[in-house]
Amino acid sequence: MDNLTFGGSAGVTVLVAYAVAMLLIGYFIGGRKTNARHSMKSYYLAGGNLGVLVLFFTLYATQYSGNTIIGYAPEAYREGFAWWQSVTFFTAVIAGYMLFAPRLYVLAKQHSFVTPTDWIRYRFDSSPLVLLSTVLMFWGLASYLLEQLIAMGHAIAGLTGDTVPYQIAMAAFVIVMLLYSWMGGMRAVAFTDVMQGIAMLLGVGFLLAGAFYLSGGSVASTTQYLIDNKPEAIAVPPLEDSINWFSMILMVGIGIVLYPHAIQRIYSARSERTLKRSLQRMVWMPLVTAGVVFCIGLLGIRLFPGLSEDDSELLVGLIANEVASLNVVFYVAMVLLFGGIVAAIVSTADSALLSLSSIVSKDIVARYTRVEDEHRQVVIGKVVGVVVVLGLLVMAWHPPATLVNIFVLKIELLVQLAPVFMLGLYWKRLAVWPTFWGMAAGAALAGGMTLAGTGTVHGVHGGIIGLVLNLAICVGGSLLLRSDESADGGSATPVEHVKDA
Amino acid sequence: MSRPDARADAREPVRQPWLWVGVIAIILAGIPWYLPEGAITPIVLGVPLWTLSAVGSSVALCGFLHWALSRHWNLVEDDEEATTGPTDTAPGERGERG
Numbered sequence: 001m002d003n004l005t006f007g008g009s010a011g012v013t014v015l016v017a018y019a020v021a022m023l024l025i026g027y028f029i030g031g032r033k034t035n036a037r038h039s040m041k042s043y044y045l046a047g048g049n050l051g052v053l054v055l056f057f058t059l060y061a062t063q064y065s066g067n068t069i070i071g072y073a074p075e076a077y078r079e080g081f082a083w084w085q086s087v088t089f090f091t092a093v094i095a096g097y098m099l100f101a102p103r104l105y106v107l108a109k110q111h112s113f114v115t116p117t118d119w120i121r122y123r124f125d126s127s128p129l130v131l132l133s134t135v136l137m138f139w140g141l142a143s144y145l146l147e148q149l150i151a152m153g154h155a156i157a158g159l160t161g162d163t164v165p166y167q168i169a170m171a172a173f174v175i176v177m178l179l180y181s182w183m184g185g186m187r188a189v190a191f192t193d194v195m196q197g198i199a200m201l202l203g204v205g206f207l208l209a210g211a212f213y214l215s216g217g218s219v220a221s222t223t224q225y226l227i228d229n230k231p232e233a234i235a236v237p238p239l240e241d242s243i244n245w246f247s248m249i250l251m252v253g254i255g256i257v258l259y260p261h262a263i264q265r266i267y268s269a270r271s272e273r274t275l276k277r278s279l280q281r282m283v284w285m286p287l288v289t290a291g292v293v294f295c296i297g298l299l300g301i302r303l304f305p306g307l308s309e310d311d312s313e314l315l316v317g318l319i320a321n322e323v324a325s326l327n328v329v330f331y332v333a334m335v336l337l338f339g340g341i342v343a344a345i346v347s348t349a350d351s352a353l354l355s356l357s358s359i360v361s362k363d364i365v366a367r368y369t370r371v372e373d374e375h376r377q378v379v380i381g382k383v384v385g386v387v388v389v390l391g392l393l394v395m396a397w398h399p400p401a402t403l404v405n406i407f408v409l410k411i412e413l414l415v416q417l418a419p420v421f422m423l424g425l426y427w428k429r430l431a432v433w434p435t436f437w438g439m440a441a442g443a444a445l446a447g448g449m450t451l452a453g454t455g456t457v458h459g460v461h462g463g464i465i466g467l468v469l470n471l472a473i474c475v476g477g478s479l480l481l482r483s484d485e486s487a488d489g490g491s492a493t494p495v496e497h498v499k500d501a
Numbered sequence: 502m503s504r505p506d507a508r509a510d511a512r513e514p515v516r517q518p519w520l521w522v523g524v525i526a527i528i529l530a531g532i533p534w535y536l537p538e539g540a541i542t543p544i545v546l547g548v549p550l551w552t553l554s555a556v557g558s559s560v561a562l563c564g565f566l567h568w569a570l571s572r573h574w575n576l577v578e579d580d581e582e583a584t585t586g587p588t589d590t591a592p593g594e595r596g597e598r599g
Binding site: 081084085087088091092094095098099100102103105106218219220223227231234235236237238239242243245246249271272273276279280283284286287291426 | 513514515524528529531532533534536537538539540541544546547548549551552555556558559560562563566567569570571574575576577578581582
């Protein structure tokens with residue numbers, strides 16, 4: 001990675017170009033439109049008025065980070081064909097949206113929801129449940145942000161061959177991200193997502209074409225190579241791996257849609273048709289993103305055989321370096337891919353930051369302080385967001401392994417929010433306290449398992465085991481509860497528009 | 502905007518149990534839990550048949566969900582398209598409706 005064909009000054013130039021483009025988008029989309037920064041709905045949800053194209057790209061950026069490229073190709077390199085599961089689990093995310101987005105969208109429009117917690121408060125009217133949900137979401141977002149910051153630093157340092165050091169890279173792009181997010185809110189975030197989405201899609205396409213050419217250009221010969229040299233990469237995996245495969249699809253399919261910034265994209269849609277059409281496009285993206293990255297990882301087995309686990313993490317850079325050497329077209333494409341990967345990480349981080357700020361503005365400042373001016377609530381949310389990011393930046397500067405290990409807990413915890421959305425929308429008898437204790441027990445079990453190093457049991461992820469416990473408590477408890485509110489089939493708060501599915 | 506379930510012809514994916522049976526069935530068909538560990542042959546179109554079925558399952562899942570989105574989701578779309586116009590439109594967003 002020290003002698004990248006496209007690293008050095010070319011890499012720095014493209015990074016500067018992307019940074020300038022993001023700042024210009026922030027300025028022109030939000031900076032000149034002061035109203036965009038004054039109201040919560042406008043700043044955090046782009047006025048609930050995103051059209052098909054922009055909504056599609058911002059959903060895309062929410063689901064796929066630069067990490068999807070630089071982290072998933074090495075997974076395919078190490079695991080072999082079993083990593084095809086990444087395509088299916090990203091497709092399952094759309095099924096996850098279908099479980100609750102249609103009804104949540106309507107209710108969000110009717111009741112002007114800004115944060116995911118608005119729904120929970122509306123449905124359950126329970127401060128403890130809202131608080132627990134907020135803690136899980138805040139933790140999930142902070143963990144996600146930290147991961148993106150570290151990925152940002154490593155990607156830039158690795159892809160420029162350390163021309164730009166890890167810390168400098170991270171700090172510079174955090175400043176860029178904070179500036180354009182501050183100026184433009186959701187509009188700026190969504191429009192930078194369009195830029196990164198296009199760069200990433202084009203870049204991985206060229207990367208696959210180049211890798212395929214370098215590996216001989218034949219599927220059959222690549223298969224034969226794998227059979228001769230790494231048969232486990234292409235053989236049927238053990239049953240436990242198959243169980244793990246299914247468990248992963250469930251956990252990601254349910255978990256990713258419960259990220260607060262994913263839920264807020266449902267609120268941001270201009271109309272039901274807009275949301276539906278964006279998801280219809282999204283449903284094919286796993287094939288052209290995770291599928292392409294998977295193929296690149298498999299081809300890497302042939303192009304760079306025998307890499308250790310640590311060295312395999314550099315696979316995308318190694319392949320991109322070879323591809324860039326082919327000719328000037330591939331060189332330019334790899335430079336764009338390089339910038340696209342960094343932009344993708346930044347624009348995934350900005351979505352999480354914006355969502356985090358919205359939770360502070362709406363769920364904390366507006367609810368628990370005397371600040372009544374909406375503009376001031378937004379500003380306080382933005383300031384807290386900046387402080388949190390700077391705190392995470394300090395953690396990411398020299399990431400201590402223990403802290404990072406604690407922060408790996410994201411999806412295992414977020415998946416515990418599934419009952420409040422996916423059951424709460426349709427089942428009136430779902431009661432407050434069983435839901436609270438189910439969520440707490442599920443999060444404690446899933447978190448405890450992960451922190452104890454027992455990520456899976458017979459291939460089933462801790463997050464799914466926690467969710468089963470969570471569901472058992474909230475469904476069993478709600479059925480057993482014979483209070484007035486459940487005896488007549490009602491809920492803690494009358495929900496006019498919810499009826500049993 | 503009307504209630505989510507107010508219209509008699511309102512369609513919602515969660516109310517179609519067979520749709521979810523289909524999703525699970527397609528996913529399970531793509532996971533090689535039913536094949537002996539370590540099997541590679543037969544090779545079809547240059548790749549092991551089981552990998553081809555996994556890829557086929559993923560493509561089928563994409564197609565199935567695309568179809569389900571278009572046919573089984575319509576709560577307020579007709580009302581919105583008939584009555585609501587875009588508000589607070591952002592630069593570059595004009596004309597995207599529909």
